Amino acid sequence: MNNDINTKNQQTNPHLGGPNGTNILIIGAGLCGSLLALRLGQRGYNVTVMEKRPDMRKVDISAGRSINLAFSDRGIKAMNLVGILDKVMPLCIPMNGRMLHDMEGNTIFAPYSGRKEEYINSISRGQLNALLLDEAEKHKNVTIHFNKKCQSVDFEKTTARFKDYEYGNTFVEDADVIIGTDGAGSILRQSYFLEKKFLFSFSQNWLSHGYKELSILPAEGGAYKTFKNALHIWGREAFMLIALPNLDGSFTVTLFLSWDEGTYNFNNLTTKERVLEFFGIYFRDALELMPNLVDDFFENPTSALGTVKCSPWHYKGNTLLMGDAAHAIVPFYGQGMNASFEDVTEFDKVLDMGHKDWESVFNIFEQNRKKDTDAIADLAIDNFHEMKGHVNHPNFREKRNLEMLFEKEFPEDYSSKYSLVTFNEDLGYRDAMLRGRAQDKAILNMLADGVISASTDMSSEALKTVLEKVKIETENILEKDRIAGEA
Amino acid sequence: MNNDINTKNQQTNPHLGGPNGTNILIIGAGLCGSLLALRLGQRGYNVTVMEKRPDMRKVDISAGRSINLAFSDRGIKAMNLVGILDKVMPLCIPMNGRMLHDMEGNTIFAPYSGRKEEYINSISRGQLNALLLDEAEKHKNVTIHFNKKCQSVDFEKTTARFKDYEYGNTFVEDADVIIGTDGAGSILRQSYFLEKKFLFSFSQNWLSHGYKELSILPAEGGAYKTFKNALHIWGREAFMLIALPNLDGSFTVTLFLSWDEGTYNFNNLTTKERVLEFFGIYFRDALELMPNLVDDFFENPTSALGTVKCSPWHYKGNTLLMGDAAHAIVPFYGQGMNASFEDVTEFDKVLDMGHKDWESVFNIFEQNRKKDTDAIADLAIDNFHEMKGHVNHPNFREKRNLEMLFEKEFPEDYSSKYSLVTFNEDLGYRDAMLRGRAQDKAILNMLADGVISASTDMSSEALKTVLEKVKIETENILEKDRIAGEA
Numbered sequence: 025m026n027n028d029i030n031t032k033n034q035q036t037n038p039h040l041g042g043p044n045g046t047n048i049l050i051i052g053a054g055l056c057g058s059l060l061a062l063r064l065g066q067r068g069y070n071v072t073v074m075e076k077r078p079d080m081r082k083v084d085i086s087a088g089r090s091i092n093l094a095f096s097d098r099g100i101k102a103m104n105l106v107g108i109l110d111k112v113m114p115l116c117i118p119m120n121g122r123m124l125h126d127m128e129g130n131t132i133f134a135p136y137s138g139r140k141e142e143y144i145n146s147i148s149r150g151q152l153n154a155l156l157l158d159e160a161e162k163h164k165n166v167t168i169h170f171n172k173k174c175q176s177v178d179f180e181k182t183t184a185r186f187k188d189y190e191y192g193n194t195f196v197e198d199a200d201v202i203i204g205t206d207g208a209g210s211i212l213r214q215s216y217f218l219e220k221k222f223l224f225s226f227s228q229n230w231l232s233h234g235y236k237e238l239s240i241l242p243a244e245g246g247a248y249k250t251f252k253n254a255l256h257i258w259g260r261e262a263f264m265l266i267a268l269p270n271l272d273g274s275f276t277v278t279l280f281l282s283w284d285e286g287t288y289n290f291n292n293l294t295t296k297e298r299v300l301e302f303f304g305i306y307f308r309d310a311l312e313l314m315p316n317l318v319d320d321f322f323e324n325p326t327s328a329l330g331t332v333k334c335s336p337w338h339y340k341g342n343t344l345l346m347g348d349a350a351h352a353i354v355p356f357y358g359q360g361m362n363a364s365f366e367d368v369t370e371f372d373k374v375l376d377m378g379h380k381d382w383e384s385v386f387n388i389f390e391q392n393r394k395k396d397t398d399a400i401a402d403l404a405i406d407n408f409h410e411m412k413g414h415v416n417h418p419n420f421r422e423k424r425n426l427e428m429l430f431e432k433e434f435p436e437d438y439s440s441k442y443s444l445v446t447f448n449e450d451l452g453y454r455d456a457m458l459r460g461r462a463q464d465k466a467i468l469n470m471l472a473d474g475v476i477s478a479s480t481d482m483s484s485e486a487l488k489t490v491l492e493k494v495k496i497e498t499e500n501i502l503e504k505d506r507i508a509g510e511a
Numbered sequence: 512m513n514n515d516i517n518t519k520n521q522q523t524n525p526h527l528g529g530p531n532g533t534n535i536l537i538i539g540a541g542l543c544g545s546l547l548a549l550r551l552g553q554r555g556y557n558v559t560v561m562e563k564r565p566d567m568r569k570v571d572i573s574a575g576r577s578i579n580l581a582f583s584d585r586g587i588k589a590m591n592l593v594g595i596l597d598k599v600m601p602l603c604i605p606m607n608g609r610m611l612h613d614m615e616g617n618t619i620f621a622p623y624s625g626r627k628e629e630y631i632n633s634i635s636r637g638q639l640n641a642l643l644l645d646e647a648e649k650h651k652n653v654t655i656h657f658n659k660k661c662q663s664v665d666f667e668k669t670t671a672r673f674k675d676y677e678y679g680n681t682f683v684e685d686a687d688v689i690i691g692t693d694g695a696g697s698i699l700r701q702s703y704f705l706e707k708k709f710l711f712s713f714s715q716n717w718l719s720h721g722y723k724e725l726s727i728l729p730a731e732g733g734a735y736k737t738f739k740n741a742l743h744i745w746g747r748e749a750f751m752l753i754a755l756p757n758l759d760g761s762f763t764v765t766l767f768l769s770w771d772e773g774t775y776n777f778n779n780l781t782t783k784e785r786v787l788e789f790f791g792i793y794f795r796d797a798l799e800l801m802p803n804l805v806d807d808f809f810e811n812p813t814s815a816l817g818t819v820k821c822s823p824w825h826y827k828g829n830t831l832l833m834g835d836a837a838h839a840i841v842p843f844y845g846q847g848m849n850a851s852f853e854d855v856t857e858f859d860k861v862l863d864m865g866h867k868d869w870e871s872v873f874n875i876f877e878q879n880r881k882k883d884t885d886a887i888a889d890l891a892i893d894n895f896h897e898m899k900g901h902v903n904h905p906n907f908r909e910k911r912n913l914e915m916l917f918e919k920e921f922p923e924d925y926s927s928k929y930s931l932v933t934f935n936e937d938l939g940y941r942d943a944m945l946r947g948r949a950q951d952k953a954i955l956n957m958l959a960d961g962v963i964s965a966s967t968d969m970s971s972e973a974l975k976t977v978l979e980k981v982k983i984e985t986e987n988i989l990e991k992d993r994i995a996g997e998a
Binding site for chain 1: 710714717770820951952959994
């Protein structure tokens with residue numbers, strides 16, 4: 025670190041050359057930043073990471089973000105890349121499907137896949153992040169500083185200004201390359217936007233709904249009060265409640281609710297009585313497990329849900345956005361963390377290509393990657409609607425039943441949209457989206473037309489015939505879209 | 512005007528009541544703001560308009576924006592609403608179709624519609640704006656001030672701060688309602704974005720291409736050097752040139768070209784020789800009409816093309832965005848001005864409903880309108896690709912030929928997407944988009960499959976059969992989308 029902005033290395037177009045000579049500054053030691061630091065450390069770069077929060081391994085800090093997350097195959101692929109999957113697995117609780125709770129407290133278990141080896145995991149954000157920090161710090165060419173809040177980035181000079189929360193001073197850090205993994209509220213991205221030095225496309229889109237975290241505490245002796253290996257959903261069309269298990273026997277519960285629409289909304293749930301009334305009507309079986317509801321409700325913050333897209337992610341070969349800083353998404357596909365981890369996998373692939381300069385690396389990374397992060401952003405919004413209500417619709421259930429039969433009976437021949445997105449880590453999000461949507465359209469329309477049906481007592485042969493029809497109609501839809509798109 | 516922010520009327524939730532008591536402040540006297548002032552003046556409101564530029568009727572100012580514009584049915588409807596169509600028509604030059612110029616200078620005329628009464632018009636931005644200002648000022652309850660640049664809006668207090676360019680002072684203006692018609696760079700919108708007092712969804716998306724205005728000057732005696740009644744297009748896939756006629760015999764020519772991609776782009780067209788070489792290769796017949804090309808090229812600015820979407824447009828019943836301030840679009844559908852004029856038509860409809868408070872008016876206006884302005888924004892981007900290259904593709908031309916035959920032979924039974932958007936002013940942009948895209952998809956796919964063909968010597972009966980097939984397939988596509996969308 026140095027305090028003089030002018031001591032910056034004058035090299036204006038740094039070449040990759042050998043990694044040893046290159047100083048990479050990473051802003052933000054969250055999930056993406058710490059994995060990136062680990063990987064670039066493994067590759068031999070000199071890596072400095074600046075994190076605004078205290079070291080989460082030493083101080084008990086409220087994450088301010090969701091406590092547990094869905095961890096699935098794209099995340100697993102990234103953990104394999106850095107060779108720590110064996111350390112991550114003990115932190116995971118498998119969730120094999122959705123446990124759907126109706127108004128009367130009846131439940132239906134809807135598996136995520138017809139293939140039993142395909143499931144997602146609940147994992148603690150804090151524990152996973154701490155592991156990544158530990159692993160990154162094992163490399164002597166990686167240094168992580170805490171309590172250093174980025175204030176601004178000069179992307180033309182490749183320097184960043186930080187406030188040191190420990191000592192109160194500010195200082196300027198320079199580097200050959202700066203990578204902003206500083207989350208949805210990225211300061212690097214804000215510099216791109218506000219400086220207006222190039223044409224920066226940007227969008228922030230807020231959902232009509234906010235969220236609040238609540239909890240189901242463990243039973244006596246640390247037992248789970250409800251079924252452990254599922255993502256629980258209380259879908260009520262206009263709003264929903266979900267719950268994911270934690271290792272200590274608790275569940276983290278999240279309420280997704282409109283800010284201001286409908287009879288019950290965040291703006292009018294202002295008294296204990298009204299909160300209990302709302303949960304009593306809509307989430308009766310959950311309420312029975314949550315004697316702590318009212319305290320949680322009024323102690324915990326209510327937060328907004330937004331999607332951020334932008335372009336370009338990089339300024340020349342100087343700076344690059346990654347993870348939520350480049351593409352923040354809503355949580356409804358359980359892919360936010362997985363997408364950020366996949367950024368590191370994909371960035372690593374581009375580094376393997378052996379380009380001579382960082383501008384080419386950043387360019388190719390964005391060209392390859394942006395279509396996929398745009399797709400998962402859109403899929404996550406779709407899934408918000410699916411989880412709230414469509415999971416309860418007869419035609420949606422019929423489609424899912426049929427897909428479960430396909431996946432179970434012909435595991436090599438069919439993957440639902442959910443499976444393509446979640447369990448097919450070598451297929452990009454965009455291709456998964458296009459094929460998955462075409463399949464959904466094919467099945468829903470053929471069900472509506474009575475061309476196929478989804479009875480569970482179909483013979484394997486009859487089911488095979490239905491699958492063939494679905495595949496032909498899917499190709500048909502994709503081909504028609506292609507012809508119309510080419511106009 | 513007053514200089515004290517505290518003199519603001521304390522009425523916090525102003526009711527519409529009679530219009531006479533209500534003070535409406537409009538920021539920006541461009542096309543949308545001056546039409547809005549005229550209409551609200553006609554309705555009896557006290558209207559004050561603040562415009563940052565000098566009075567265009569007294570000072571010759573470079574518009575800094577396109578010199579002429581496409582004026583069509585949605586604009587005409589708005590002119591009828593305020594009763595001035597007879598004064599607008601003399602400013603119009605009909606453009607009955609596209610004149611497509613190929614590399615060798617050959618031309619093909621492609622009409623906009625098979626119905627000869629359907630055409631668009633070229634109109635001077637300056638002349639039309641001046642007319643609207645004149646008409647607005649005829650109302651003694653409308654006052655327009657020039658050289659007053661809005662600096663910020665306090666949307667909670669319903670006050671706006673202005674810099675007076677004539678006298679150098681700043682002052683604060685209060686009102687019961689403030690409407691920002693201050694264009695793509697709106698200060699009211701910027702206040703929404705920067706203040707972060709509510710969840711404001713916002714996007715700005717820049718096109719890969721910029722634009723530069725050039726000109727074809729009149730021939731001796733004010734004659735037109737090329738065909739007057741067309742929008743001329745030199746589409747070259749990666750870039751294009753267009754020309755629209757002016758009343759004085761000149762054409763305003765616009766080059767749309769990538770900033771930095773391809774052999775020729777704005778970043779590398781830096782010498783006279785290179786500009787002439789570029790035009791000599793790609794726009795030979797245009798170059799012959801433009802001896803002034805090089806001077807124009809280096810004197811005129813190069814500008815960016817962007818799309819802006821946002822939501823909400825209003826803050827409670829205090830402030831509202833309209834026109835480009837709410838929804839700036841790229842110019843390729845010739846609908847930017849028409850969409851802004853239609854905002855006024857639609858706003859007027861909501862005023863007719865007799866709501867008791869401005870918040871309801873603004874809410875309903877946005878609910879009705881935003882889906883349509885989002886649609887025209889997307890259609891305009893599609894048309895960029897259509898104009899650059901698709902107009903030259905055989906399958907696109909075949910589709911257009913067939914649509915021209917439909918519109919000519921069965922004018923009551925068919926309207927192309929272009930006609931639905933441009934000539935069906937009582938159909939919203941979104942419905943026009945959905946139906947238009949479904950029709951395009953139906954025709955392109957049936958042509959590709961050989962189910963229909965587009966020969967010009969078809970009998971009326973044979974053509975009718977083709978039209979029926981197109982209609983059935985269009986309904987089929989819309990129905991399939993509907994079923995899949997409902998999931």
